[in-house]
Amino acid sequence: MLENYFFQAGVKKAFIAVVxxxxxxxxxxxxxxxxxxxxxxxxxxVYAKPKRFAASLDGKGVVSPVDAKVLRIDEEQDGYKLVxxxxxxxxxxxxxxxxxxxxxxxxxxxxxxxxxxxxxxxxNERVAIEWESENGTIGMTQxxxxxxxxxxxxxxxxxxxxxxxxxxxxxxxxxxxTLPKSFRLNVKSGEKLVGSQTIVxxxxx
Numbered sequence: 001m002l003e004n005y006f007f008q009a010g011v012k013k014a015f016i017a018v019v020x021x022x023x024x025x026x027x028x029x030x031x032x033x034x035x036x037x038x039x040x041x042x043x044x045x046v047y048a049k050p051k052r053f054a055a056s057l058d059g060k061g062v063v064s065p066v067d068a069k070v071l072r073i074d075e076e077q078d079g080y081k082l083v084x085x086x087x088x089x090x091x092x093x094x095x096x097x098x099x100x101x102x103x104x105x106x107x108x109x110x111x112x113x114x115x116x117x118x119x120x121x122x123x124n125e126r127v128a129i130e131w132e133s134e135n136g137t138i139g140m141t142q143x144x145x146x147x148x149x150x151x152x153x154x155x156x157x158x159x160x161x162x163x164x165x166x167x168x169x170x171x172x173x174x175x176x177x178t179l180p181k182s183f184r185l186n187v188k189s190g191e192k193l194v195g196s197q198t199i200v201x202x203x204x205x
Contacts, residue, residue: 007169009152010047014040046092046149046171052164052196059134062183062200063164064193065097066090066142066175072189080183082200084175084193085115092149092171095196096161097140100133105157115145115174127151127170131161135203139178147172164196 002011017040024033068084086092110125126143144151152169161167179185179201186201187193193200 005049006044007047007049007152009150009169010043013149014043014047017043043149046088046090047169048091049093049166050091052194059099059163061163061202062097062138062177062179063095064187064195064198064200065095065140065177066093066170066173066193066195068175068193068195070187070189070191070193071174073185073187076178079181080179080185082177082179082185082187084177086171086173086175088147088172090172091195092169093166093195094142094168094170096131096163096165096167097177097200098131098133098135098138099161099163100131100138101160102129102155102157103132103137104128104130105153105155107151107153110144112144112146120145125151127153127168129167136180136182139176141176142170142173144170145172145174 017036021033021036021040024036064084066084066086067090068086071083071085074081074083106128108126111123113120113124121143124143126141128139128141131138149171153167155161155167182204184202184204186199
């Protein structure tokens with residue numbers, strides 16, 4: 001029943017935190033017990049599955065895969081790179097940005113260094129996913145920042161996904177989306193995006 005509202009991993013972590021809080025309270029460590037209870041509530045908050053309904057784009061558009069802020073938009077030779085940054089207080093649910101088939105998933109375990117570290121992009125935990133849509137290839141890379149929570153994937157290589165379908169969990173991360181040159185962006189730097197709701201842009205006809 002709870003799995004309809006929270007990721008299972010989050011429920012387990014929250015349950016353990018509550019047990020620790022109760023034990024500490026019995027031992028009269030009230031302050032630490034309170035902090036453990038707060039951690040349990042926060043864990044349920046970030047692992048919650050919001051009830052969201054995305055607009056029907058008929059394969060012509062791309063939605064934001066995460067709750068985040070647009071850090072920057074890089075124009076590259078073969079397209080665009082949209083760089084998004086999530087905060088610790090945003091939902092960790094990751095959504096499919098477009099209708100299509102997953103052609104590649106590469107997961108790399110690593111550290112949880114802060115974003116300003118010189119080794120952030122080399123050593124931190126990350127996942128890279130590519131979709132083959134009717135309008136071309138879309139890529140997404142996520143790199144974790146400081147977080148006590150592991151990345152979680154609910155999909156597999158070769159799986160067909162529909163736009164805005166939940167595909168995993170990634171808390172407090174940097175997300176990079178690569179888009180083809182013909183793509184028409186609908187967002188700008190500094191804008192706040194809502195996962196599965198905000199339309200990033202459209203494929204040119």
